[in-house]
Amino acid sequence: MVSIAIMGHGVVGSGVAEVLLKNADSIAKKAGDAIEVKRILDLREFPDSPLADRFTKDFNDIVNDSEIRIVVETMGGLHPSYEFVKACLESGKSVVTSNKELVAAKGDELLTIAKSRNLNFLFEASVGGGIPILRPLDQCLAANEVHEIAGILNGTTNFMLTKMIEEDMPFDDALKLAQQLGYAEREPSADVDGHDAARKICILASLAFGRHVFPDQVHTEGIRNVSLEDVKAASLMGGVIKLIGRAKKQGDKISCIVAPMIVKEDENLLAQVRDVFNGIMVRGDVIGDVMFYGRGAGKLPTASAVVADVIDEVKHMKRRKALFWESGAPDYVVPYTEDSTAAMVRLRGVTPAQAEAAFGAVEVLSHEGNVLAVLTPVMKEQTLVEATDSLGDRVISCIRVAE
Amino acid sequence: MVSIAIMGHGVVGSGVAEVLLKNADSIAKKAGDAIEVKRILDLREFPDSPLADRFTKDFNDIVNDSEIRIVVETMGGLHPSYEFVKACLESGKSVVTSNKELVAAKGDELLTIAKSRNLNFLFEASVGGGIPILRPLDQCLAANEVHEIAGILNGTTNFMLTKMIEEDMPFDDALKLAQQLGYAEREPSADVDGHDAARKICILASLAFGRHVFPDQVHTEGIRNVSLEDVKAASLMGGVIKLIGRAKKQGDKISCIVAPMIVKEDENLLAQVRDVFNGIMVRGDVIGDVMFYGRGAGKLPTASAVVADVIDEVKHMKRRKALFWESGAPDYVVPYTEDSTAAMVRLRGVTPAQAEAAFGAVEVLSHEGNVLAVLTPVMKEQTLVEATDSLGDRVISCIRVAE
Numbered sequence: 001m002v003s004i005a006i007m008g009h010g011v012v013g014s015g016v017a018e019v020l021l022k023n024a025d026s027i028a029k030k031a032g033d034a035i036e037v038k039r040i041l042d043l044r045e046f047p048d049s050p051l052a053d054r055f056t057k058d059f060n061d062i063v064n065d066s067e068i069r070i071v072v073e074t075m076g077g078l079h080p081s082y083e084f085v086k087a088c089l090e091s092g093k094s095v096v097t098s099n100k101e102l103v104a105a106k107g108d109e110l111l112t113i114a115k116s117r118n119l120n121f122l123f124e125a126s127v128g129g130g131i132p133i134l135r136p137l138d139q140c141l142a143a144n145e146v147h148e149i150a151g152i153l154n155g156t157t158n159f160m161l162t163k164m165i166e167e168d169m170p171f172d173d174a175l176k177l178a179q180q181l182g183y184a185e186r187e188p189s190a191d192v193d194g195h196d197a198a199r200k201i202c203i204l205a206s207l208a209f210g211r212h213v214f215p216d217q218v219h220t221e222g223i224r225n226v227s228l229e230d231v232k233a234a235s236l237m238g239g240v241i242k243l244i245g246r247a248k249k250q251g252d253k254i255s256c257i258v259a260p261m262i263v264k265e266d267e268n269l270l271a272q273v274r275d276v277f278n279g280i281m282v283r284g285d286v287i288g289d290v291m292f293y294g295r296g297a298g299k300l301p302t303a304s305a306v307v308a309d310v311i312d313e314v315k316h317m318k319r320r321k322a323l324f325w326e327s328g329a330p331d332y333v334v335p336y337t338e339d340s341t342a343a344m345v346r347l348r349g350v351t352p353a354q355a356e357a358a359f360g361a362v363e364v365l366s367h368e369g370n371v372l373a374v375l376t377p378v379m380k381e382q383t384l385v386e387a388t389d390s391l392g393d394r395v396i397s398c399i400r401v402a403e
Numbered sequence: 404m405v406s407i408a409i410m411g412h413g414v415v416g417s418g419v420a421e422v423l424l425k426n427a428d429s430i431a432k433k434a435g436d437a438i439e440v441k442r443i444l445d446l447r448e449f450p451d452s453p454l455a456d457r458f459t460k461d462f463n464d465i466v467n468d469s470e471i472r473i474v475v476e477t478m479g480g481l482h483p484s485y486e487f488v489k490a491c492l493e494s495g496k497s498v499v500t501s502n503k504e505l506v507a508a509k510g511d512e513l514l515t516i517a518k519s520r521n522l523n524f525l526f527e528a529s530v531g532g533g534i535p536i537l538r539p540l541d542q543c544l545a546a547n548e549v550h551e552i553a554g555i556l557n558g559t560t561n562f563m564l565t566k567m568i569e570e571d572m573p574f575d576d577a578l579k580l581a582q583q584l585g586y587a588e589r590e591p592s593a594d595v596d597g598h599d600a601a602r603k604i605c606i607l608a609s610l611a612f613g614r615h616v617f618p619d620q621v622h623t624e625g626i627r628n629v630s631l632e633d634v635k636a637a638s639l640m641g642g643v644i645k646l647i648g649r650a651k652k653q654g655d656k657i658s659c660i661v662a663p664m665i666v667k668e669d670e671n672l673l674a675q676v677r678d679v680f681n682g683i684m685v686r687g688d689v690i691g692d693v694m695f696y697g698r699g700a701g702k703l704p705t706a707s708a709v710v711a712d713v714i715d716e717v718k719h720m721k722r723r724k725a726l727f728w729e730s731g732a733p734d735y736v737v738p739y740t741e742d743s744t745a746a747m748v749r750l751r752g753v754t755p756a757q758a759e760a761a762f763g764a765v766e767v768l769s770h771e772g773n774v775l776a777v778l779t780p781v782m783k784e785q786t787l788v789e790a791t792d793s794l795g796d797r798v799i800s801c802i803r804v805a806e
Contacts, residue, residue, distance in 0.1 A: 019546055019689055023546065023547075023548065023689075026548065027545070027546065030544070030545050031545075130689070130690040130691065130693065131693055132539040132542045132693070135538070135539065135542060136535040136538065136539045136695075139535045139538060139711050139715075141433070142430070142433050142434075142710070142711040142714045142715070143422055143426065143430065143706075143707040143708075143710035143711045143714065144426075144707055145426065145429065269672075269675055269676075269696060272672055272675040273672075284707070286422055286426075286533070286703045286704065286706065286707040286710075287533040287697065287698070287703070287704050287707045287708075288533065288697065288698045288701075288703075288704055289697060289698070290533065290534055290535070290695075290696065290697035290698075291694075291695075291696035291697065292539075292693075292694075292695060292696075293672060293693065293694035293695075293696065294690065294691065294692060294693035294694065295690070295691045295692070298691075300689045300690070300691075301689065301690050301691055303546075303689065304546040304547055304687070304689040304690045305546075305690075307545070307546035307689075308542050308545040308546045311545045311546065312542075312545070
């Protein structure tokens with residue numbers, strides 16, 4: 001019997017307890033040992049839980065209990081998750097987490113502590129919910145040089161964009177619906193401003209390219225400014241607007257961005273990832289394009305990934321997984337302005353000739369009344385910024401086109 | 404340094420040698436040891452290969468060489484692959500193969516030999532080419548009860564169907580083009596009659612549900628009888644025709660089928676898997692739907708999966724992977740006639756009323772001249788067979804609708 005603790009009995013944490021109880025027999029068979037939830041840390045009371053007698057409000061009941069070998073962290077947020085996880089590792093316990101904020105901010109440090117003590121710090125659930133992505137990526141990486149990862153990493157914004165695209169629902173209504181359905185928080189900034197996607201692309205880029213990438217190194221734009229008119233103009237070029245997180249190898253450095261991008265329906269399977277689903281495309285030198293798809297969030301899918309990590313840890317107790325990356329560096333991520341892109345630009349009171357003067361050989365997508373929508377050629381982001389700046393408030397919107 | 408041998412220097416085998424040479428440094432780093440190709444078995448001569456001095460025509464040079472710890476089998480076919488792989492395992496060497504025919508026919512026996520000698524028999528490349536699918540499936544399985552797997556498992560037929568759907572290219576022309584491009588063999592039966600897909604769904608079903616499934620237990624229909632008229636009628640219900648391999652849990656037994664099916668574009672991401680790509684959908688009780696997508700064939704993608712297995716084996720030398728399944732049984736797979744399905748039926752000289760008399764409440768998709776296309780309700784396969792039999796040669800075609 002292996003004793004574990006769960007810190008945080010919210011959506012994911014209660015899902016982990018539920019899956020461990022529901023599939024206890026098959027899990028014990030797969031892990032080679034029964035798994036007992038000995039302690040659950042939460043400040044709230046859960047008198048009706050079948051595990052009501054395991055609850056504690058005191059972290060010391062977990063960190064000082066030498067019987068507890070694995071600690072699951074599903075509290076979310078950075079504090080006190082960081083301090084608790086660090087203390088658990090330092091007291092000789094392996095840690096499994098679903099906390100993307102923690103991994104994106106402190107992954108390198110926690111992996112280093114785990115390595116030095118021959119423990120594991122596992123976080124499959126932190127990206128893509130239940131979709132197996134970090135281990136397969138690690139496996140893809142074995143025989144490949146991965147040079148790009150691009151994905152729809154946030155289910156809430158993908159749900160909202162799907163409503164905008166397929167039902168002409170304005171942004172504000174789509175947000176309200178997402179909140180009603182429990183997909184978006186009352187304070188939706190982490191989703192709609194791209195921070196959640198930024199944390200996830202940091203974790204993917206850190207693993208794929210071997211050095212830690214911090215969220216503040218990622219140029220991040222959310223979907224607040226995407227309008228139904230943008231959606232319609234994108235459809236004129238056979239594209240849909242998706243919030244894309246992307247990391248690319250650039251020599252010894254990388255580029256990393258989160259932004260709404262136009263994805264062409266004919267060319268890119270990410271265009272077909274609808275509703276709350278996530279899709280992550282990995283591009284390797286040998287393997288070509290590989291995509292992983294599934295529910296990127298939700299209680300049970302995420303709990304499924306956490307439990308898979310716990311089972312893996314029980315099977316490999318005292319054997320370290322290879323999962324590791326080096327510390328980051330301020331100049332490791334090149335400024336986004338050095339990257340190149342094409343863009344769809346919507347302009348008010350600008351003639352095609354004036355658009356061409358600003359952006360080069362543009363393709364006119366539509367020209368209705370005094371509103372012109374054009375597709376620019378591929379150009380340096382810096383040049384694109386200068387061109388839009390030169391047109392001032394005549395620019396209604398500017399949305400990148402995914403390669 | 405770990406010495407390995409490669410049996411077969413065809414498309415995949417030469418790709419394995421190429422990847423091992425090309426990415427030697429990064430592979431050594433990931434495996435924790437350098438990997439040396441000590442022997443290559445092939446009856447042909449390759450004087451221009453950088454590994455020309457490693458070639459042998461004598462299997463004994465491999466099986467009797469105690470320095471060789473891992474043998475890669477990329478010969479294809481059942482004989483002498485089976486005898487060679489068995490002999491290698493029995494002489495204490497782990498084996499990595501891309502040979503789906505071998506795994507589908509002899510997987511349980513070879514896994515049992517490997518288990519009894521504490522060796523590994525690995526075959527990630529046998530399904531989905533370079534797409535990591537078997538390990539992630541194993542991982543999905545850890546916390547999930549998987550109840551269905553359905554996929555586009557053959558790139559050649561998917562390429563042909565894509566040409567038929569998108570370019571109105573008749574079957575014969577699509578086949579010729581596939582042959583010209585090297586996707587199809589001159590004798591294309593393994594692809595177009597569904598045998599290749601049947602082998603792959605056997606491997607997936609064996610792993611997911613824990614008992615060996617043999618190709619002759621799978622009801623297998625190919626795409627030879629799919630016409631452009633079928634493609635057009637399917638489009639009237641928002642669907643595309645794909646060759647689907649599907650296995651479903653049915654209590655203690657399973658159902659398993661390979662057949663062309665209509666996949667609805669709005670409902671199922673498999674509809675968007677185009678060209679030579681493969682897509683495999685896994686449905687679990689906790690995780691929901693997960694899809695894996697990528698190039699299902701080709702020299703380098705397949706070689707990439709073989710090399711990933713070799714690296715994994717070097718890292719875990721003398722440690723068995725969990726990969727295993729039990730022997731099969733004649734009554735383990737239920738007859739396909741006991742399963743249920745809806746179907747699109749095209750009929751000549753039949754009125755809607757007569758169609759309704761035969762199939763129940765049908766939906767008329769089109770009625771042009773004397774050709775009627777209808778969508779039947781979901782019914783037992785046996786009932787569907789009886790209904791089409793009752794209409795005799797007035798039935799032009801009958802194609803299942805995927806759920």
